[in-house]
Amino acid sequence: MGAESSHKQLRSASCSVGEDKTRQDTLYFDSYSDVTIHEEMIADNVRTNTYRTAIFRNSESIRGKVVLDVGAGTGVLSIFCAQAGAKKVYAVEACSIAEQAMEIVKQNNVEDRVEVIRGTVETVELPEKVEVIVSEWMGYALLHESMLNSVLYARDRWLKAGGLILPSRAELYITPISDPVVEDRLYFWYTVKDQYGVDMSCMSDFARRCIKNSDITVSTVAVEDVLSHPARFAELDLHSVTAEELRTVKGRFRCESFGSAAVNAFCVYFTVTFPCSDKPQSLVLSTSPFKPETHWKQAVLYLDFPVEVVQDTLVSGEVSMFPSEDSSRHICIHVDYTVGEKKIQSKTFSIPDWTADSQP
Numbered sequence: 001m002g003a004e005s006s007h008k009q010l011r012s013a014s015c016s017v018g019e020d021k022t023r024q025d026t027l028y029f030d031s032y033s034d035v036t037i038h039e040e041m042i043a044d045n046v047r048t049n050t051y052r053t054a055i056f057r058n059s060e061s062i063r064g065k066v067v068l069d070v071g072a073g074t075g076v077l078s079i080f081c082a083q084a085g086a087k088k089v090y091a092v093e094a095c096s097i098a099e100q101a102m103e104i105v106k107q108n109n110v111e112d113r114v115e116v117i118r119g120t121v122e123t124v125e126l127p128e129k130v131e132v133i134v135s136e137w138m139g140y141a142l143l144h145e146s147m148l149n150s151v152l153y154a155r156d157r158w159l160k161a162g163g164l165i166l167p168s169r170a171e172l173y174i175t176p177i178s179d180p181v182v183e184d185r186l187y188f189w190y191t192v193k194d195q196y197g198v199d200m201s202c203m204s205d206f207a208r209r210c211i212k213n214s215d216i217t218v219s220t221v222a223v224e225d226v227l228s229h230p231a232r233f234a235e236l237d238l239h240s241v242t243a244e245e246l247r248t249v250k251g252r253f254r255c256e257s258f259g260s261a262a263v264n265a266f267c268v269y270f271t272v273t274f275p276c277s278d279k280p281q282s283l284v285l286s287t288s289p290f291k292p293e294t295h296w297k298q299a300v301l302y303l304d305f306p307v308e309v310v311q312d313t314l315v316s317g318e319v320s321m322f323p324s325e326d327s328s329r330h331i332c333i334h335v336d337y338t339v340g341e342k343k344i345q346s347k348t349f350s351i352p353d354w355t356a357d358s359q360p
């Protein structure tokens with residue numbers, strides 16, 4: 001996925017084996033010091049508008065209260081909270097984008113209430129505890145970047161008992177898909193002879209190894225390629241989940257195929273949910289292929305070989321997500337699965353190394 005969008009490259013600064021956590025964090029925070037990634041996030045109106053709506057719908061709980069924005073970036077969520085009536089917002093941001101956040105806060109005349117603090121949330125000292133934590137911490141497949149650990153740290157250190165966390169819940173889903181594009185790419189090598197008189201069909205196996213590797217591919221899944229209702233395999237309650245529990249997030253799934261097709265991948269995506277004090281229903285930010293596209297797209301896990309299904313064929317198994325041994329900010333996804341009567345298969349996927357060098 002070398003030709004992926006700048007966003008992924010920027011958000012996925014990685015280290016090789018053995019590089020320590022400090023170096024990993026430096027690369028990670030450097031990736032947030034450029035404008036491109038903030039442009040992409042702010043321009044994602046599903047993301048930004050859902051946070052805005054959620055903050056305004058919770059204005060009863062925010063008005064007159066103290067808020068902590070974990071990883072404030074440009075300060076957009078902090079300013080939403082000030083606009084919703086917060087008495088004070090601590091906008092904590094580790095990287096140099098904090099300087100732009102300070103300017104934006106001034107430009108919006110909220111510097112009396114929004115205080116931008118440059119530093120990691122794990123190291124800064126706040127003068128008081130807070131009633132509300134807001135944070136946009138989600139990475140690809142939810143857990144890439146491991147920023148949720150920082151939110152949990154902030155919760156345990158700075159949130160008053162009974163405080164509000166926005167969002168307060170996250171859920172992970174999986175569904176089998178049939179992606180015709182990759183099969184067409186493999187078949188392409190059989191067509192070369194007709195075009196040029198040179199038989200390149202032996203490239204097909206090599207192409208399969210290159211394309212259907214163990215990378216987590218971040219791309220948009222077309223609705224028509226989804227082969228069953230998605231199955232939820234994990235749920236995280238942000239009020240109670242612990243860093244220890246995040247070391248492996250796993251769950252079982254059962255999907256029944258809509259019809260005849262060849263399963264050649266799984267699609268993993270997430271939702272996060274905001275409670276809404278003034279509405280009976282909560283607000284959901286969804287990255288489902290059935291919902292409007294976000295910059296997170298979907299995580300696609302290609303199987304080595306397609307498996308045929310017919311209507312109601314059961315595709316079931318277990319998904320485990322855990323940080324890579326090489327870099328704790330890189331997520332791995334292991335899937336054990338069976339399709340119909342076939343024997344159990346396993347494959348482990350990881351986010352490829354997009355380095356800072358590949359930034360535009």
Ligand SMILES: C[S@@+](CC[C@H](N)C(=O)[O-])C[C@H]1O[C@@H](n2cnc3c(N)ncnc32)[C@H](O)[C@@H]1O
Pocket residue numbers: 029032041042070071072073074075076077092093094095097119120121122135136137138147150
């Ligand atoms: C996904 S961005 C969200 C930025 C902004 N809140 C928004 O919604 O546009 C996450 C931000 O959190 C910052 N960040 C990540 N971990 C942090 C930590 N432990 N302490 C402080 N900032 C952190 C990153 O540098 C990045 O700017």
